[in-house]
Amino acid sequence: MFAWSPQPGPQSEAIAATWCDELFFGGARGGGKSDYLLGDYLQDVERYGRHWQGILFRKSYPELSGIIERARALYTQTNAQWKEASHEWHWPNGAKLRFRHLERDVDADKYQGHQYSWIGFDELPNWASPGGYDKLKACRRWADMEIPTKRVRSTGNPGGAGHQWVKSRFIDPAPRGYEPIFDERTKWRRMFIPSRVKDNLILLMNDPGYVDSLRGVGSELLVRAWLEGDWSAIVGAYFDCFSLERHVIAPRELPKHWTRFRAFDWGSAKPFCCLWLAVSDGTVAEHPAGQVIVYKELYGSSAPNVGVKWTFSQVAEAIRERDGHENITYSVADPAMFKQDGGPSMAEEFRKHGVLFRPADNERIAGWVQVRQRLQGHDEIPMVQMFSTVTNLIRTLPALQHDEVKPEDVDTDGEDHAADALRYGLMSRPYTQPAPEAGKPLRGVENATLDELWKSSPRKAKRL
Numbered sequence: 001m002f003a004w005s006p007q008p009g010p011q012s013e014a015i016a017a018t019w020c021d022e023l024f025f026g027g028a029r030g031g032g033k034s035d036y037l038l039g040d041y042l043q044d045v046e047r048y049g050r051h052w053q054g055i056l057f058r059k060s061y062p063e064l065s066g067i068i069e070r071a072r073a074l075y076t077q078t079n080a081q082w083k084e085a086s087h088e089w090h091w092p093n094g095a096k097l098r099f100r101h102l103e104r105d106v107d108a109d110k111y112q113g114h115q116y117s118w119i120g121f122d123e124l125p126n127w128a129s130p131g132g133y134d135k136l137k138a139c140r141r142w143a144d145m146e147i148p149t150k151r152v153r154s155t156g157n158p159g160g161a162g163h164q165w166v167k168s169r170f171i172d173p174a175p176r177g178y179e180p181i182f183d184e185r186t187k188w189r190r191m192f193i194p195s196r197v198k199d200n201l202i203l204l205m206n207d208p209g210y211v212d213s214l215r216g217v218g219s220e221l222l223v224r225a226w227l228e229g230d231w232s233a234i235v236g237a238y239f240d241c242f243s244l245e246r247h248v249i250a251p252r253e254l255p256k257h258w259t260r261f262r263a264f265d266w267g268s269a270k271p272f273c274c275l276w277l278a279v280s281d282g283t284v285a286e287h288p289a290g291q292v293i294v295y296k297e298l299y300g301s302s303a304p305n306v307g308v309k310w311t312f313s314q315v316a317e318a319i320r321e322r323d324g325h326e327n328i329t330y331s332v333a334d335p336a337m338f339k340q341d342g343g344p345s346m347a348e349e350f351r352k353h354g355v356l357f358r359p360a361d362n363e364r365i366a367g368w369v370q371v372r373q374r375l376q377g378h379d380e381i382p383m384v385q386m387f388s389t390v391t392n393l394i395r396t397l398p399a400l401q402h403d404e405v406k407p408e409d410v411d412t413d414g415e416d417h418a419a420d421a422l423r424y425g426l427m428s429r430p431y432t433q434p435a436p437e438a439g440k441p442l443r444g445v446e447n448a449t450l451d452e453l454w455k456s457s458p459r460k461a462k463r464l
Contacts, residue, residue: 011036013178014193015043018149020180022137022190024124024170026156027231033155033195034067037120038074040153041097044118045078050094051145054118055111057136059126061101067122068099105131117142119152125160128413129305130169137186158231161413164399165304171231238368238410241375242398251387254278254295262319262331263425264357265417266346268309271301273421274319275393276326279429287385292374292429294386294422297393298322305415312346316353332360332424360424365408367423373433374426383431384422393418 006012011032014025025036041054058064064087071089072082080089087099097118102108108131116139127133133154140150156166170192173181177192259279266272276296282289298318300308310318337346338359347357361367374384386393396418401411410416 021188108135128161333357
């Protein structure tokens with residue numbers, strides 16, 4: 001019945017790990033990820049029959065076509081029948097595998113009450129947050145029979161709107177993979193198994209030029225991500241000018257007379273973020289006048305891109321506590337907080353609890369230009385830096401992606417809350433990169449030295 005067999009190496013080891021509740025198989029392109037998902041489901045069809053009910057997700061319906069076609073090549077050999085109307089594979093013994101798409105987290109709600117013994121997600125980093133994934137994990141159950149190998153399986157490459165949360169959950173705890181991580185909250189074991197194109201011997205044999213074609217994609221980051229499965233290479237990053245070396249500094253005592261202010265982005269189901277910023281007056285040599293230092297943050301999240309649902313009073317109390325005895329000159333926040341809809345605005349609620357905001361300039365494109373210009377700075381000196389303790393801004397800012405429809409904007413499906421707060425803050429302190437100094441007037445050829453003529457010549461004769 002098992003018409004497909006895994007290739008030796010990572011694919012075989014991932015297939016064999018049926019004891020693991022939650023497994024992410026991924027890394028480089030061409031690592032045999034889709035075959036792995038289809039084969040992982042198939043291996044228990046004969047064993048459990050009608051009790052082996054599976055569901056496989058992609059983010060959008062058109063994205064399902066590739067894996068459906070690959071399933072045709074594998075599953076028709078097992079006497080399975082494809083039901084076009086319902087997008088399901090049916091086996092004679094009652095096993096079923098459904099193909100579905102999940103565009104938004106809220107779409108997972110329609111599966112409440114469902115039960116599946118196998119759940120798969122193809123290209124997991126395409127989902128910007130873990131909300132839908134986590135909801136659907138609750139469907140991994142089977143009441144009619146004890147199935148010890150019930151499991152959730154997913155695949156993906158570095159990059160995408162969900163790069164950061166996938167990396168945080170599966171890769172960061174054990175970057176080399178193969179190390180089971182026990183989740184105290186769910187009591188599940190999860191594991192990452194890295195796949196590389198070199199492991200896919202069938203692909204390399206059938207298409208020996210595939211690796212060279214990946215090297216020719218142009219972008220160094222893309223090559224590292226697609227060929228090497230490097231999760232530190234963030235493909236499509238909006239702020240590709242961000243650098244840990246240039247923009248992140250060790251915490252230090254800042255002069256008390258520097259202007260200090262806050263910038264705030266509200267969130268409840270999604271995270272909220274408050275940043276504390278200081279403006280250099282040039283009295284400290286390594287911080288030029290006008291440079292902004294982000295020296296403190298308050299980030300309300302229970303997981304990547306998931307909020308804590310605190311009340312206004314809880315958030316305000318936490319902000320006042322973080323203030324300490326500092327002299328905060330002003331605070332800016334999302335203008336949406338000042339809208340009234342039959343009652344006090346959010347800004348008024350904060351004012352009741354001792355935290356005053358003024359509306360920020362919310363011009364998105366101009367705001368991102370401000371962030372970029374300050375990151376770039378001038379003369380190799382950035383005009384915005386952040387303490388290493390501002391962990392969530394450092395974690396999320398470099399991971400932001402371009403919006404597919406409006407590429408000059410940030411993809412709002414990503415975890416952009418700390419970046420939004422930074423944007424509000426920097427828009428309150430407009431910065432313009434200085435124009436480059438005008439070059440010296442060109443000297444005529446008749447006044448040039450032999451050395452100057454030699455250096456400017458496109459074809460230099462050999463020196464004798």
